[in-house]
Amino acid sequence: MPGRLRKVSPLKKPDRAYYALGLEGSANKLGAGVIKHDADGSSVVLSNIRHTHMTPPGEGFLPRETAQHHRQWALTVIEDAVKQAGISMHDIDCICYTKGPGMGAPLVSVALVARTLSLLYDKPLVGVNHCVGHIEMGRVVTGAQNPVVLYVSGGNSQVIAYSKQRYRIFGETLDIAVGNCLDRFARVINLSNDPFPGYNIEQEAKKGKRLLPLPYTTKGMDVSLSGILTAAEAYTQDKRYRPDAQSTLDEDIITPADLCFSLQETVFAMLVEITERAMAHIGSREVLIVGGVGSNERLQQMMGIMASERGGKVFATDERFCIDNGIMIAQAGLLSFRMGLTTPISKSTCTQRFRTDEVYVAWRA
The missing domain is CATH 3.30.420.40 (ATPase, nucleotide binding domain)
Incomplete structure (x- = not known):
């Protein structure tokens, strides 16, 4: 536009x-x-x-x-x-x-x-x-001046900050990218690719009520996501899994909405942690989220809570x-x-x- x-x-x-x-x-x-x-x-x-x-x-x-x-x-x-x-x-x-x-x-x-x-x-x-x-x-859309950048897309996941004519990488994924993790799980539970898999996981997660345990893997300023994807996929083979059921607090039932909610909450918490660590390292109060996954409203909300607690602000754009x-x-x-x-x-x-x-x-x- x-x-x-x-x-x-x-x-x-x-x-x-x-x-x-x-x-x-x-x-x-x-x-x-x-x-x-x-x-x-x-x-x-x-x-x-x-x-x-x-x-x-x-x-x-x-x-x-x-x-x-x-x-x-x-x-x-x-x-x-x-x-x-x-x-x-x-x-x-x-x-x-x-x-x-x-x-x-x-x-x-x-x-x-x-x-x-x-x-x-x-x-x-x-x-x-x-x-x-x-x-x-x-930067040009949001007006962020010198932020810590969280770059999250289908093929890349990095925490970045500018210094001396370079965008320096402080942390990144050690295996698969965040977007790739979400896209692959969307395929496992047969979600549509229209408009894009991550968006449909986001909508499904809004209906989730139970936070299921999943691996939380941060290593310094890096994250690992292949294990959490494998664990989330394993739930779909559990005898309690009901692909057509609505989300419920009943522990005898696991629904796609619960899995999407749990996957998002865990992965995004990992991203918030490594981003906060980079902010503390360089003394920044700004976070700029870019990349396709950056349009996820829940990620923006979680990052905003962390930034406000540090007296800072999060910057993000919409899907355009x-x-x-x-x-x-x-x-x-x-x-x-x-x-x-x-x-x-x-x-x-x-x-x-x-x-x-x-x-x-x-x-x-």
């Missing part, structure tokens, strides 16, 4: 309005968005179009089919984004694409589209780290900017472009493993 956002200007002040087209396709969501940086330093979202590769309940998405989806929809999504922005491709200053991390085949498909547009319209390319895109979009989208790639890419950083065609590759702290954050002091 178009709209003017807060100022998050790089060190180099704009001498005119700049426009960037951002392309995102690291997983099952294909996004294209156009952002404008005005001469006064403010950012304006001109368009933010997204199309999701859907699969039936109980099924995940595979790289090859996801890449085919992105190739099929790329032209339509980009045309809609440019049209909604009210500009032409000739007005664009740079074309930004997700370099990684993500799924290999979908990443390559979108990078190919970005290279093609770059050559057709003679526009510079900017490869963007997916996580940095989430962070910069979160939390869920993977092209506009976050455009925002991070345009900040980089305005500092003179671009990606030559010969180096416009993708990588499934692109660490957040590998990125030189030139636009921050």
